[in-house]
Amino acid sequence: xxxxxxTVSTWLSDFGTALEQGDLDAATEMFxxxxxxxxxxxxxxxxKTVEGRDEIREMxxxxxxxxxxxxxxxxxxxxxxxxxxxxxxxxxTAVARGNGHIRLIDGKCFTLLTAxxxxxxxxxxxxxxxPMGVEHGADPERRSWLERRQAEQAELGYSTQPYCVIIGGGxxxxxxxxxxxxxxxxxxxxxxxxxxxxxWRNRYKSLCLHDPVWYDHLPYLKFPENWPVFSPKDKLGDxxxxxxxxxELNYWSSTECLNASYDEDAEEWTVNVVRHGTGPDGADxxxxxxxxxxxxxxxxxxxxxxxEIPGAETFTGDIHxxxxxxxxxxxxGKNCIVLGSNNSAHDIAAALWENGADVTMIxxxxxHIARSESLMELALGDLYSExxxxxxxxxxxxxxxxxxxxxxxxxxxQIPVYEEMARQDADFYEALEKAGFLHDWGDDGSGLxxxxxxxxxxxxxxxxxxxxxxxxxxxxxxxxxIAEIKPSSVVLTDGEELPAxxxxxxxGYGSMNGWAARLISQxxxxxxGKCWGLGSDTTKDPGPWEGEQRNMxxxxxxxxxxxxxxxxxxxxxxxxxxxxxLKARMEGIPTPVYGMGEVHHLA
Numbered sequence: 001x002x003x004x005x006x007t008v009s010t011w012l013s014d015f016g017t018a019l020e021q022g023d024l025d026a027a028t029e030m031f032x033x034x035x036x037x038x039x040x041x042x043x044x045x046x047x048k049t050v051e052g053r054d055e056i057r058e059m060x061x062x063x064x065x066x067x068x069x070x071x072x073x074x075x076x077x078x079x080x081x082x083x084x085x086x087x088x089x090x091x092x093t094a095v096a097r098g099n100g101h102i103r104l105i106d107g108k109c110f111t112l113l114t115a116x117x118x119x120x121x122x123x124x125x126x127x128x129x130x131p132m133g134v135e136h137g138a139d140p141e142r143r144s145w146l147e148r149r150q151a152e153q154a155e156l157g158y159s160t161q162p163y164c165v166i167i168g169g170g171x172x173x174x175x176x177x178x179x180x181x182x183x184x185x186x187x188x189x190x191x192x193x194x195x196x197x198x199x200w201r202n203r204y205k206s207l208c209l210h211d212p213v214w215y216d217h218l219p220y221l222k223f224p225e226n227w228p229v230f231s232p233k234d235k236l237g238d239x240x241x242x243x244x245x246x247x248e249l250n251y252w253s254s255t256e257c258l259n260a261s262y263d264e265d266a267e268e269w270t271v272n273v274v275r276h277g278t279g280p281d282g283a284d285x286x287x288x289x290x291x292x293x294x295x296x297x298x299x300x301x302x303x304x305x306x307x308e309i310p311g312a313e314t315f316t317g318d319i320h321x322x323x324x325x326x327x328x329x330x331x332x333g334k335n336c337i338v339l340g341s342n343n344s345a346h347d348i349a350a351a352l353w354e355n356g357a358d359v360t361m362i363x364x365x366x367x368h369i370a371r372s373e374s375l376m377e378l379a380l381g382d383l384y385s386e387x388x389x390x391x392x393x394x395x396x397x398x399x400x401x402x403x404x405x406x407x408x409x410x411x412x413x414q415i416p417v418y419e420e421m422a423r424q425d426a427d428f429y430e431a432l433e434k435a436g437f438l439h440d441w442g443d444d445g446s447g448l449x450x451x452x453x454x455x456x457x458x459x460x461x462x463x464x465x466x467x468x469x470x471x472x473x474x475x476x477x478x479x480x481x482i483a484e485i486k487p488s489s490v491v492l493t494d495g496e497e498l499p500a501x502x503x504x505x506x507x508g509y510g511s512m513n514g515w516a517a518r519l520i521s522q523x524x525x526x527x528x529g530k531c532w533g534l535g536s537d538t539t540k541d542p543g544p545w546e547g548e549q550r551n552m553x554x555x556x557x558x559x560x561x562x563x564x565x566x567x568x569x570x571x572x573x574x575x576x577x578x579x580x581x582l583k584a585r586m587e588g589i590p591t592p593v594y595g596m597g598e599v600h601h602l603a
Contacts, residue, residue: 004078008087011104016072016091019064028057032108036406040115041577042091042098043067044594045584047554049406049547062594068094075099084110088400095120095589096580101404113404116580122587124182149248156250157289162188163586165271165291167257167519170199171218172564172571173297174240178219178247179579185586188289189244189251189297190273196244196251197237205327206351207233209568210343210461212376214384216568217395218243219575230463254278260294260520262560269294269560293582296515297564303514305507307339311485315503319485322348322506332356335499337490339482340506341367341437342457346465348504349474360498361469362490363478366438368459369466370448371428374421379414379449384569399573407453407534407547411446418447431470438478443538452567453549454541456532457508511603512563513551520561528556529599531563546597553578555593 002010011030018027031037037056038049043063050059071092078087085104092098097120100113118124125131135142143151156162164180166173169191180187193199200207209216209231213223216231221243228235244251254276261270271289279285304321312319322344328351338349341363352359370379381387383398393401405413418441422429432439442451442458451458460466468474477492482503484491491497511532517525531551537543548554551563553574564578565571584591 004080004085004087005074007080007085007104007107008078008089008102009074011102011107011109012072012074012089015109016070019060019069022064024057024060024064027060028053030109031056031112032105032110035109035111036408037109037112037114038403038406040113040403041580042093042096042114042116043069045555045581045591046593046595047548047552047574047577048595049408050595051406051408051547059594063592066094066590066592092120095584099400101400103404111404111406113400115400115403116577119580119584119587119589122183122583126182153250156186157188157252157287160186161290162186162250163291164188164293164295164582165190165269165289166295166297166564167260167271167515168297168299169193169196169244169251169253170297170299171240171568172299172566172575173295174244174247174249174251175219175571176295176297176564176575176578177249177251178243179575180582181247181249182220183579183583185579185583187250188291189249190255190257190271191251191253192256194254195237195241196253197240198253200233200237200240202326203233203323204325204348204351205329206347206354208463209233209236210372210463211567211569212380212384214386214388214395214398215380217572218568219572221246222395257519262294262520262524262558264559267560268292293560293562293585295562295564295578295582296512296519298512298515299509299565303510303518304505305510306505307507309482309485314487315485315500316487317501317503319503320505322504323509325504328352328355328357330355331502334358334501336360336502336504337362337482337498337500338504338506340364340504340508341460341478342506342508343460345504345506346460346462348506350465350468352502353468353473357502358475359473360475360477362480362482362492363438363476364481366440368440368442368448368451369429369432369437369462370418370421370459371425371462371466374425375448375461378417378421378424379447399569402569403573408545410453411444411450414446414450415444418442418445421447428466432466435470435472436476436478437466437469450536454534454536454538457540512565513603516558516561520558524558524561526602527599528558528561528563530601530603531565535600542601544600546600548597550597550601555581555596557596557599 050056073090075088075090090099096116097118098116103111164187166189169189173189177189212229213227256274258272268290275285304323334357336352336357336359338345339362349359349361448459480492480494482490483493489497490500511530513525513528513531533541535543535546
């Protein structure tokens with residue numbers, strides 16, 4: 001009887017032979033009728049999923065000859081469960097080494113993941129290749145590490161130009177900067193805040209990561225084993241600040257990007273910045289940077305969505321977007337209105353209640369809620385937890401398992417999770433609905449993670465605020481909006497008037513290309529199109545189907561412009577592939593991009 005390991009090994013050997021011989025008919029026939037191949041840079045120099053034999057054949061016709069894949073090997077032992085045989089794999093291309101994952105059904109490929117690991121001749125200096133750190137012997141011209149570091153900081157951006165500029169020094173920009181540093185890509189990270197980590201420190205006092213620590217590691221340097229499961233914002237901010245120093249990043253804090261433009265002939269950007277307080281006697285310093293590549297790492301979301309509400313200018317209390325909400329102290333006994341019902345709205349409403357405020361949440365549309373404990377157990381426990389680590393599932397393996405599931409069918413993996421959540425927490429959801437809260441499970445019952453991937457909104461991970469809603473401690477008005485703001489009240493669309501001293505607009509964010517419009521031009525923003533979403537044709541994720549996150553971590557319709565964002569998990573995982581794409585271009589390695597997405601939506 002053939003073992004799973006023999007089955008996968010034979011498939012990989014036969015597949016490799018077919019590709020090396022250019023027998024694309026034979027290679028294509030090795031896939032099942034329903035099949036998916038997700039490629040992270042290796043074949044396509046893109047982040048691209050091809051679906052079905054016809055699309056796989058087209059991709060191979062375009063890419064196989066230039067890719068020159070070889071040496072397909074099973075890594076470890078394969079497994080079989082419920083009729084699916086799967087295993088991890090390694091392979092090479094002409095210029096890179098890769099790894100991946102495969103699932104076979106009845107001997108034919110159902111899903112294939114291929115991901116670039118490193119560029120040949122440009123490997124990261126680690127393991128046996130790590131730097132010595134000191135030059136033994138005697139040399140009167142020798143400079144210490146500190147002297148070399150100080151010289152680099154004094155020169156980069158002044159007498160020498162960076163190859164890459166990253167605008168945004170939050171978790172995304174920092175993680176990508178670390179990847180590029182290890183690949184020896186001269187990079188400057190531009191951050192408007194005074195210190196690395198301020199993008200977290202400057203948020204409302206109660207903010208805490210809702211994702212668990214195992215999900216949130218940065219590249220190279222994991223959180224200590226005694227780090228809390230859910231990171232408080234200021235603790236995370238300190239970690240990010242420490243990380244920028246330890247990883248030797250060229251991090252320009254207190255620096256504002258004024259504008260940027262691309263010179264098609266020179267193939268470089270002109271990026272005008274102001275460094276606050278770095279000139280003589282603490283004066284501001286205006287500089288022009290001329291990188292070859294520009295990355296917007298301004299977060300998954302774009303600029304805040306601030307609705308235009310009649311009468312807002314007459315309001316005599318405090319009114320601001322949730323992104324500007326710093327703390328909830330000082331509102332004891334005050335009437336506070338929170339417009340919105342997603343994560344920030346719940347967090348802020350709960351913090352206001354804790355500080356003695358009279359809080360009303362205005363829920364405009366239905367929201368999915370998952371209890372944190374249930375999410376940890378049912379959705380993340382097998383991949384990101386102590387349980388997962390004990391079973392041998394490292395963070396890197398968990399990232400690849402996630403990546404191996406094509407977006408087209410990912411909802412089918414998620415639906416059973418949320419069906420079990422609904423059963424397990426039935427009393428909780430019944431109480432929520434009895435309180436008048438409008439709840440949903442996503443358009444197809446696939447819950448929180450698919451909402452995140454499709455629209456980046458529409459959910460709350462419950463860490464306590466839902467019970468306040470259930471108990472009436474956070475008052476709720478659902479299925480309505482604010483129709484008008486008066487000097488000391490709000491009028492709802494059903495005619496009810498509520499007294500108000502504070503209005504927090506927890507109304508979300510626009511697409512990331514809004515930053516391109518602000519910093520570059522509306523023309524470039526429209527040329528790139530909407531960022532994020534899969535084209536699932538579900539609520540706030542209009543079709544047509546694209547199969548990958550729009551414009552994220554991959555080439556865009558604007559040459560040399562890239563977008564990097566997402567949660568800590570995505571920033572960590574996809575920063576590798578973006579960094580490899582940038583490094584290849586710096587080294588002059590041919591990068592023929594296959595499957596560039598069409599622009600269907602401008603914002």
